[in-house]
Amino acid sequence: MGTELPSLFDRSTVETVAHEHGTDAGSLAETLATHQQSVERLPGVENIVYEWRKQYENPLVARTGSAYYLVVPQAIWTEFAEALDLEAEVLDAVIETHRRVVATACNVASSPPEGQAYIALDRTL
Numbered sequence: 001m002g003t004e005l006p007s008l009f010d011r012s013t014v015e016t017v018a019h020e021h022g023t024d025a026g027s028l029a030e031t032l033a034t035h036q037q038s039v040e041r042l043p044g045v046e047n048i049v050y051e052w053r054k055q056y057e058n059p060l061v062a063r064t065g066s067a068y069y070l071v072v073p074q075a076i077w078t079e080f081a082e083a084l085d086l087e088a089e090v091l092d093a094v095i096e097t098h099r100r101v102v103a104t105a106c107n108v109a110s111s112p113p114e115g116q117a118y119i120a121l122d123r124t125l
Helices: 010-019 025-041 045-055 076-084 089-103
Strands: 060-063 067-073 118-121
Touching: 010 025, 010 089, 025 045, 025 076, 025 089, 025 118, 045 067, 045 118, 067 076, 067 089, 076 089, 076 118, 089 118
Parallel strands: none
Antiparallel strands: 060 067, 067 118
């Protein structure tokens, strides 16, 4: 695997989700890392969170020194999937990994509200 998994993703969670979704754990880890890097490149984590905070109602669930935890419209993942050319199974695994990370790290429901999705963004890249 050429891209390192960001620290906000626990390797055992990635392996579990990959197994549950019938995908390779290494590929899922690489996709998670590529997604984080793509956010950092364009427009940057701080900038995208700022834009989402202006555009959506209360998207910020929590912020730490190393990560943002957000709840955003599900359509955000559709945009990421198109930009990264993700197949449906891989996208589902990526979304599930983010859901577990946010639900574990924050005092929120295990599933986001209807039409919403959780997303965790690494602030240390």
